[in-house]
Amino acid sequence: MSKAKESWRTLADKLHEVLPAPIREELTNEGLLLTGGNPGLVVVHVSGHGLGVSVFGIRWEGPHTPTRADRQLCHLSWDELPKELPEQIATAQALIQAALVIRRSKFRTWQPVTIAGLAGLALSSSTRRRDHRCSRELRE
DSSP, X not given: OOHHHHHHHHHHHHHTTTSOSSEEEEEOSSEXXXXXXXXXXXXXXXXXXXXXXXXXXXXXXXXXXXXXXXXXXXXXXXXXXXXXXXXXXXXXXHHHHHHHHHHHHTOOOOOOOOHHHHHHHHHHHHHHHHHHHHHHHHHO
């Protein structure tokens, strides 16, 4: 195994400690794609070319047709990365944290509608209509 391939496999193994669980691995023609989180949060691509970090994304092409639409945050070639493994991990961790912040900022809080809340809305609107009719009848 070549030294470059050995180093990116070692880095990919260490990234399991940094990525949010669960981690899905996909072997591509060029390297390894690691997707962290459920729902997906961050994608890391490690290959012989370098390290890429993306914000996880999905595009819906139809009601039941999701397509990956990751947004690349950064790609560093091996020449741009630090030479030592601990420094490479620290660099990757900083990029992963940035991608997590971006992805989580897109999340929205869901407020459930309760039966009591619906009943209150129905009562208040029917009461308003009744009050409006009553006030009109009183004026006539």
